Amino acid sequence: MSKKLVAFFSASGVTKNVSERLAKIADADLFEIKPAIPYSRADLDWTNKK
Template sequence: MKTLVTYFSASGVTKRVAEKVANALDADIFEIAPETPYTAADLDYMDKTSRSTIEMNDKSFRPPIKETIDVSEYDTILIGFPVWWYTAPTIINTFIESIDIAGKTAIAFCTSGGT
């Protein structure tokens, strides 16, 4: 069995967890990176006009990602992300829709704030 740990991390918290998980599982790792990185202002959830707030309020929005990955050689795919507005960031939808996970075991893990 071959395992892939994928993750989106806006502040570095999820990245650190993903690296620990990949190391513990002896798995490959892949960063889900947006075409345009998020700035601190983009991530200000208190600002109703911030990029992340606008994206999360539009359930059909799919932020473009820099690149995707061929997952055909993997049996298990872990997908890590921070919790945004009580759910996964919309960029996770972009990623999942860009790969074929049919017949694979998919496992989500999430982080919240500094935890």
């Protein structure tokens, strides 16, 4: 167990990839934040003004 932690949420996988690499470089523990109710594509569509 490390005194360092990389906690992340990734909807598309990009942040997960970067977080995994960062945790490895920093010799840190890795924790994925998962929503209790998964987000839909509509929830994650930040370009939709509705």
